[in-house]
Amino acid sequence: MDYPKNVPSVGLVNGRFVDEDPVAGTPGSLIPATWGNSVTQEILNVVQAAGITPNETSNNQLLAALRSPALFMTAAQFDNSRLAATTEFVQRALGSHTSARGVLSATQLSLADVGCSIGLGGNAAYTVTLPDAAAAPSGATISLHCRNSAPVTVASLTGTQISPQGAALNSIVMNNGESANFVRESGVWVVYGTAGLKYSSSFAAQINSPGYQRLPSGLILQWVVGASDIAGNMSLSLPMRFPSAILGGIANEANPAGWSASNATVWALDLGASTPTVAVARVRNIDPTGIKPSSGISGRILVWGY
Incomplete structure (x- = not known):
């Protein structure tokens, strides 16, 4: 659209309409x-x-x-063109979650769940599968929070597409009260939130017997189970080496059902004999004949150090 500059005698002045001027005797512009x-x-x-x-x-x-x-349609979810953005599009892309819903059983999430806050409810274990990370745009985020009394497994659709704390896994487990934002970065779902902490090296653990638990402060807990030798000593290798030293510990009977009305045992950790790799405890059996070392008495040791 433009002024009718190509119409002869339309009476434009400098390309624009003007009014008639009776004093000067100039006509007004015509409108074709x-x-x-x-x-x-x-x-x-x-x-x-x-x-x-x-x-x-x-x-x-x-x-x-x-x-x-009708004149300002909201662009598709992942549109990155130079089209004008409606407030709906901006809110969906940068503001609050686009929606919220809950699941109670095994569920396959899709790209339509990007931007959604999803509560994982129920009382039984099940698996929630993320969309294929390769099909999601960078920065796409799905938020999960677990309210289930049983563990919920969050799995990749294909391969090892889940990365908590730098690891590359095909699934992680979310427990009651944990939350996680799964953000598509560099072709994988990077995990942010409390659900990823247990996969951090700062919280590394071996939940077995023997086992250990690291804490971000540097404190390490370790536990072992064994039996005394003929001298009433129990020396057990720890599942991991303390980087510096053992600070303390406790030892006790692993099978107190073996006690009777006439016998019991007394345990103590020997901190001086213990090393960063071996925990040493001593046990004495108390019975009517006196206090003496005994072999084959089962015991447990819990030590802490850094």
């Missing part, structure tokens, strides 16, 4: 029918595109059309 029709049609195109029926007696249809949602 073609130009007037073009201007009208330009306006009608906007009105009709908004789904509004033109009304000759109405003077606010262009404003209504410009305010109509």
